[in-house]
Amino acid sequence: MDADVIVIGAGFSGLYALHRLRSLGFRTQVLEAADDVGGTWYWNRYPGARCDSESYYYCYSFDPGLEQEWRWSERYPGQEEIRAYLGHVADRHDLRRDITFGVRVGSARREEDGWTVTDTTGTSRRCRWLVTAVGCLSAANVPDIPGLADFGGEWHHTGQWPHDGVDVAGKRVGIVGTGSTGIQAIPVLAEQAGHLTVFQRTANYSIPARNAPLSEDEMAATKADYPSIRQVQQGSTNGHPFVNSDVDVLDLPADQRRELYEAAWERGGLRFRAAVKDVLTDPQVNEVTSDFLRDKIAEVVHDPATAETLTPRDHPFATKRPPIDSGYFETYNRENVTLVDVRADPIAAITRDGMRLESGAEHPLDVLVFATGFNALTGPLLAFDIRGRDGTSLREAWRDGPHTHLGLGVAGFPDLFTITGPGSPSVLTNMPTAIEQHVDWIADALVHLRDTGEVAEATPEAEREWAAEVARAAEATLLPQAASSWYLGANVPGKARVFLPYAGGYARYRQTCDDEAAAGYPGFGLAGDRAAMSG
Numbered sequence: 001m002d003a004d005v006i007v008i009g010a011g012f013s014g015l016y017a018l019h020r021l022r023s024l025g026f027r028t029q030v031l032e033a034a035d036d037v038g039g040t041w042y043w044n045r046y047p048g049a050r051c052d053s054e055s056y057y058y059c060y061s062f063d064p065g066l067e068q069e070w071r072w073s074e075r076y077p078g079q080e081e082i083r084a085y086l087g088h089v090a091d092r093h094d095l096r097r098d099i100t101f102g103v104r105v106g107s108a109r110r111e112e113d114g115w116t117v118t119d120t121t122g123t124s125r126r127c128r129w130l131v132t133a134v135g136c137l138s139a140a141n142v143p144d145i146p147g148l149a150d151f152g153g154e155w156h157h158t159g160q161w162p163h164d165g166v167d168v169a170g171k172r173v174g175i176v177g178t179g180s181t182g183i184q185a186i187p188v189l190a191e192q193a194g195h196l197t198v199f200q201r202t203a204n205y206s207i208p209a210r211n212a213p214l215s216e217d218e219m220a221a222t223k224a225d226y227p228s229i230r231q232v233q234q235g236s237t238n239g240h241p242f243v244n245s246d247v248d249v250l251d252l253p254a255d256q257r258r259e260l261y262e263a264a265w266e267r268g269g270l271r272f273r274a275a276v277k278d279v280l281t282d283p284q285v286n287e288v289t290s291d292f293l294r295d296k297i298a299e300v301v302h303d304p305a306t307a308e309t310l311t312p313r314d315h316p317f318a319t320k321r322p323p324i325d326s327g328y329f330e331t332y333n334r335e336n337v338t339l340v341d342v343r344a345d346p347i348a349a350i351t352r353d354g355m356r357l358e359s360g361a362e363h364p365l366d367v368l369v370f371a372t373g374f375n376a377l378t379g380p381l382l383a384f385d386i387r388g389r390d391g392t393s394l395r396e397a398w399r400d401g402p403h404t405h406l407g408l409g410v411a412g413f414p415d416l417f418t419i420t421g422p423g424s425p426s427v428l429t430n431m432p433t434a435i436e437q438h439v440d441w442i443a444d445a446l447v448h449l450r451d452t453g454e455v456a457e458a459t460p461e462a463e464r465e466w467a468a469e470v471a472r473a474a475e476a477t478l479l480p481q482a483a484s485s486w487y488l489g490a491n492v493p494g495k496a497r498v499f500l501p502y503a504g505g506y507a508r509y510r511q512t513c514d515d516e517a518a519a520g521y522p523g524f525g526l527a528g529d530r531a532a533m534s535g
């Protein structure tokens with residue numbers, strides 16, 4: 001064996017997995033396709049790339065010394081700052097010596113006593129346990145638009161942005177997509193480009209981020225308060241350190257309701273959503289909230305027709321991942337920005353000179369940007385060929401949609417652990433919080449397996465029960481109402497429509513995982529099953 005554990009990926013997940021497993025005495029090797037650490041934050045270098053969670057809690061909690069030492073500069077960390085942070089963590093914990101960079105995994109095959117992982121150059125490495133840390137939003141989704149290969153300008157997906165940047169100064173730039181990424185990139189591109197054309201299919205809600213530099217006093221107060229901040233995160237539904245309000249807006253008179261929403265709008269960011277209770281479960285509360293946000297668009301955008309096109313009417317607020325922005329709607333008041341509604345007049349083709357719509361309208365472009373998102377959650381795992389027991393292929397096993405136990409393990413794939421896999425609450429949670437929980441749980445499981453010599457494999461029954469629980473949790477919310485959401489796999493043509501993340505809340509999920517471990521991992525075919533059989 002080359003290692004006890006091979007971890008694929010050196011982003012937030014892979015780095016912490018390496019640190020934790022190594023400290024428990026596992027010989028651990030990380031394989032990473034990029035030439036440095038960072039994962040998502042290594043690749044997503046598009047203009048305006050920034051995290052929507054606030055910096056003081058979008059970071060690791062496992063190392064109190066690191067919390068005290070690191071100095072965040074802004075309320076929301078930019079891509080380069082997060083990359084620097086992860087580089088610092090790698091150095092502080094001497095992680096690089098166990099990471100092989102520039103190695104893309106092509107396949108992973110289950111053998112009798114472990115896994116053989118083969119990279120795209122044909123080099124194989126053997127390990128007993130395989131841990132995937134490949135991210136949830138890392139497989140770029142480039143739409144299959146006829147003519148793309150003939151485009152005479154340059155085009156880029158935001159998640160694969162060139163490292164030396166893209167010169168858009170004075171150029172005619174087009175951008176497809178108005179999700180979180182497009183909404184971050186559009187204001188910055190508009191400032192740099194000669195002209196920016198935004199091709200919008202679905203209008204989106206967005207809340208001002210209210211980004212600002214962090215003062216010494218704010219950082220000092222945060223640092224002094226970390227233990228209680230972390231405690232709130234652990235007990236929360238989504239890993240953020242703020243508690244959802246218990247105010248029922250429907251009980252408030254109109255003026256107080258308005259006041260409440262205005263105050264939340266001023267606070268900005270993901271805290272807006274926490275200002276009212278039941279926004280994702282009560283359709284009436286959601287409608288009132290959505291209306292407030294729709295009105296804001298009309299207030300900000302000068303041209304009424306543009307404002308109307310920008311106003312979301314087809315899905316309730318926050319049923320698609322709610323973006324936050326810095327000057328997004330204001331951008332449409334600029335002379336050099338045009339909004340094109342490709343729901344009304346769909347994209348027909350890309351030509352040598354630009355974009356052609358079904359009406360025959362032509363939009364000449366020098367640069368085309370795809371902010372078209374990702375094949376979320378399953379895409380990164382299916383990007384390489386994983387073969388389990390008896391040669392079963394994961395692509396085959398998940399043909400009709402993914403099935404996992406707790407998002408952490410898959411029936412037919414012994415001793416494989418998937419950090420933030422489909423069925424976990426990861427993408428609905430502050431990501432580092434979810435990641436630390438997953439890694440800690442996997443680390444405990446591996447210690448158990450090392451001690452007992454057992455092999456862990458999710459049982460089909462446990463998978464069925466967990467799938468039912470994931471579906472139940474989603475149905476209890478308004479989330480499935482957004483028909484084109486990537487939560488449902490609906491953004492990728494041909495992808496099975498299954499609600500992918502667990503929407504029952506982070507704290508509940510953590511408890512479920514803890515119960516699974518305390519019971520001896522019955523859902524992974526261990527003590528629980530034996531107890532049942534002997535009973």
Ligand code: NA7
Nearest residue numbers: 137143177178179180181182201202321371372373484486
């Ligand atoms: P998203 O949220 O999946 O957004 C992708 C956007 O691209 C969205 O507006 C899509 O419209 C649009 N899109 C995708 N394909 C097409 C085609 N073929 N034609 C026109 N428009 C298209 O991805 P993001 O990168 O913004 O965000 C992903 C997550 O990363 C984010 O939620 C954070 O968690 C971080 P649609 O809505 O499907 O009509």
